[in-house]
Amino acid sequence: MKIQKFEDIIAWQKAQDLAVAIYKEFEKSTDYGFKNQIQRATISISNNIAEGFDRNSDKEFIHFLYILSGSCSEVRSMLYLSVQLNFISSDKVEKLINQTNEISKIIRGLIKSIAPQLTTNN
Incomplete structure (x- = not known):
C-alpha cells in the first residue's frame, strides 16, 4: 500500500x-536559548517528513529524511545535556530519548525501503 x-x-x-512532549517538558524553562533550540530541532523532525513527502520525488524525500535524522540526533544530544544541566530528571529524559530512538529507527527503515526504488526507476 502506497502512502x-x-x-x-x-x-x-x-x-x-x-514535539508535544518536549514543549510540555521545557515550557517553564528559563534558559530560553536551550529551550528554543530543542523545540526548533524537535519541530524540524515532523516538518521535514511533511516537506520531503510533498516534494513528490523519492530522491528529495530521502534527502529530507536524512536531514530530519540529524535533527532527531540533535534532540537526543540536547536531552543528554539537559540532564547534566539539571533541567530534567534522568527518568523523564529516558522516555524522550527512547522516543527519538524509535523515530530514528523508523526513518532508517523508510530510507532503506525507498532507496532501492531509486535505482530501478532511473
Missing part, C-alpha cells in the same frame, strides 16, 4: 507526539 499523505507516516505521528 497517500504524510499524516499517515508513523514517524510523522511519533514526531508530533515527541
Whole structure:
C-alpha cells in the first residue's frame, strides 16, 4: 500500500507526539536559548517528513529524511545535556530519548525501503 499523505507516516505521528512532549517538558524553562533550540530541532523532525513527502520525488524525500535524522540526533544530544544541566530528571529524559530512538529507527527503515526504488526507476 502506497502512502497517500504524510499524516499517515508513523514517524510523522511519533514526531508530533515527541514535539508535544518536549514543549510540555521545557515550557517553564528559563534558559530560553536551550529551550528554543530543542523545540526548533524537535519541530524540524515532523516538518521535514511533511516537506520531503510533498516534494513528490523519492530522491528529495530521502534527502529530507536524512536531514530530519540529524535533527532527531540533535534532540537526543540536547536531552543528554539537559540532564547534566539539571533541567530534567534522568527518568523523564529516558522516555524522550527512547522516543527519538524509535523515530530514528523508523526513518532508517523508510530510507532503506525507498532507496532501492531509486535505482530501478532511473
